[in-house]
Amino acid sequence: RILADPRRFVGQELARFSATPTLSADAGVEPRAAVLRTFLVARDADYAVMPGGLTRVASSKGSPLVSNQAGGSSKDTWVLASEPEQQVTLWLQPAREQMTSGNRVPLSSRAADNLFWLGRYVERAEGTARLLRTILQKYDEAQQYAGSEHSQCLDTLLRSLTHFTATYPGFMAEDAQLQRPDEELLAVACDAQRHGSLAQTLQGLLHSAHAIRDFWSSDTWRVLDAIDMQLASFRSASGVAIANLSEHLNQVVVSMAAFNGLTSERLMRDQAWRFIDMGRRIERSLLIASLTRSTVAVRQDEAVEALLLDAVLSTAESILTYRQRYRSYLEVRTVLELLLLDSNNPRGLMHQLIQLQEALTGLPTDARNDSSGAELGERDRLALEAVTQLRLVSLDRLVRLDAGSVLRHDLDQTLARLTHLLTRMSEVITEQYFGHLRESQQLAQAHIEAR
Template identity: 40%
Template structure:
């Protein structure tokens, strides 16, 4: 019989020749799936697709992406709202097998970088270990406190045709997926809330509390209150989102290699104006990239001297440097033998059958079955990626055979595992797709705690190729159904003595402060240019192609002004300007969408996004509601040519940057990070205003044209309504300057920006106690502004120019540009280019 299914178009059909998670061999729904299957049938395909769209929206709001390193592209994280479901009884068996495997690999790791008894006894051939690039000789003898040298572990699991679990691969380098599994759970519990509540699913929170406890317990001896950081390769790493959510969830700073430095007495984080000790590093950087002195000399991601600091035990790096040796595919061929030697028994969870070609019998097996095995290089240096023998032509098989025979020790053959299928939501309803489960373990006392469930990934189509994020795999939440109400333990809320908070200054690395500063500047730049472009678009509607000389002159002035303000020459200046002035649409569109051209809205938004991703752990999830909208807005009109599309995009950009401004003002704590961001906003807003005034009002063009120009300047400065209400119809340059320059009560005025910038700068580390250069320059600008006579500044010379106003604006621009440069020089650390010693 057909099982309950959510699709009204066709019954759910499991794939042939493999175990299906939802239905058994007779086509009946498995007992533990029945409540969910009935609920899905009741919802129907249309409602489920709505839930999928809602899940995608929530992921987008949270800024969940999977990056592509090569072109800094952000791919959406794909989530199927239908979970994979496991019973509590089955999970207990699986959990025991995972703990046993983690304990075994912990013993192997300890031996490989210690006594190497496995090699001496011939249980593992030395060529297998030493031929794998994950074995880092420089890390010999490095130990973590306690018995667990393998801090965290992940296993990729699949079911064979009988439904038995098989370990396809081990992940011990810096296992990824923790954060994505947590995000999947948050989203699925929101889009299927009643199903989630009724299913009594084991919670993930205890696992993350144990992760935090394990990090604290990994501290070097004698450190009672360790300082812990999360080391990331940077915002464009494939799993950068996870690094940010881990740092936020655990409450630890997210750092990059440049934020850390090694001294004789330990590892330190470069905070603002001082160094802060670091005792434990949760690394998300590949082990061989962690130290350019002793490992990869060309790495820019690591910390020079980190291996030596780990060797001396003054810092604990987890996962342990060198743990990537456990990801050796050839090691899988010897794991059963290792288990019998170290544990005295076979592993509960079998490993996918594997053969190392450096062994004569293993090579014979692989070559005899080359067309039906998975063939993997021992190391990346073998010059090939994993290949599937059944996909190769006869010629390709012969080429592979020749390569194996030429270097047999560099290759491993593995049995093809036809993994289980699981129901996956598509536009046509539920279809069966092959799946893999990645489950996670973290050290707990002398053993391991396992995340209940984990990260399920399914193939993007009905093929049986590789299931990976790079290949477009779709993720799923994994539900372990509790047989009885879960007993809550390990509460976050604690009694006892009041815990002292950490000095906020110690939590802000120089890199973070710099990114927040530029986040503020780019956000303000995007807003200011957007306002100006919207004003220009309105004037185009009125006067493009018009025979009104004042209107044409005003439009020309504004077009030339946008080129000067954005520094996007030639634009509406220089060669070809007359043609672009006559037909400005293309240039104006490029000023919105050209992300590679400095000064455009697109470039400012791209800079804003990069800065936001780099400090994800410092920002609330609400911030990425705005960030994601900006990303989509610019990307959505890249090929648009219609003016209406550009105008609509400008409206969306304005909406988003205003929302970001509101979040910054109402939701962020006034700590040092906020001060840097706000100082960036204030300085940028002041510079944009000064540049606009310099480009528009320093020349007298006559009453008619200037009336239109001044009105446009007030609109671009978000002060037109205030001006009309205050001065009614009596428009004058002097009163405009008073409102835009001197009126501290106007949040768009220069005076207001200088006052706020002075407040922000006063809160930054003071150094010697005297005024820093950035403070002096802002004070000079503020003093000159207070002494300014707007009546005198508004006077025109005989040639129509306003030399006093031009000189005043130029001086203000100089002082504020120097203030910004001084702030960067005094507070941000810019590392010199690295050169290899070789």
């Protein structure tokens, strides 16, 4: 066969593999066959050899096959130098005459999109973790105390969680296990395939952060690595149970606070900062509105309402502020004043809307923004309406009950309107600044031949 068609064959000497010590989980250190691959780069009339290479090791002792596809492994190979190596950088340094002070790099549409959603994911993850943590606390109290007010408070918070995370049907279903919520609580926390779950939110956060790697310092990457580890623990079948869920939620809250702190103290107050800050403000506003509407809009018995107000303040990280300011028994009026109307409360709704309006004024305008001259564009009208509506609302009307009803109608409608304005504002920002999301249009007419 070779003589008949020699061009189809090639001869290769049967080489014996060298052996390298390999750590095995069963046998400790053992010799395995290894192959060293080196790399050369053409340079002028010669070649430059990389001081190192890639070593491939067989999958088991005595195996003649060295292949990753057959279960082998790869190892980086380093060559010890006889003297310290000179550090070489590939960072091109411009000449002094080429350098300009204050040179700003334009922010791409894709980067702005990822920054905006990163801000939203961070706030959503923190808010979900805080509410879950509060529910677990009330769950323990409901099991310890026989009073019906604790179970009623827990039922309301469980339904609020479904609204808060949009994990429908959840606890809103007709067959919802309100008395045995363990399975649904774990799903909302750990099921990465569940839309709106904490695990899925962390997935989105990490995806957005990795898409804009150049924005993060080494310290920020340590926080992101910690978030990745927390997500891995949620995915682990044996990693999280209802008994230790609070511990995992505490870690998430701390990681979100660390990320927010590092970005707030490091990012320049340019367009990148505005987009991540707008995402945070919109999401926090939506979460405050959802939590307040689903817990306070409907009047409860006095004991149940006191437990709910305490839970709402704890979730909104405002319980200490309330105690320092009012030093009184929990009342709907004072709680709404702190959470909705007080612009000095950094966790309050009014503060978010003011900061959001300020961030919007710093954004560039383009032809898609319908503002011209003194006329406001849609995004600015939405922000102005949201702030104005909250400034003009009467606290007496918010707490007032309709005749013969348990619904605080004005509170419910105000929060519903603000939710609509914020949702539309997010859509307008997406339409105006995230151009890469627009669908491509075929400019040439397609001609399909009949067959």
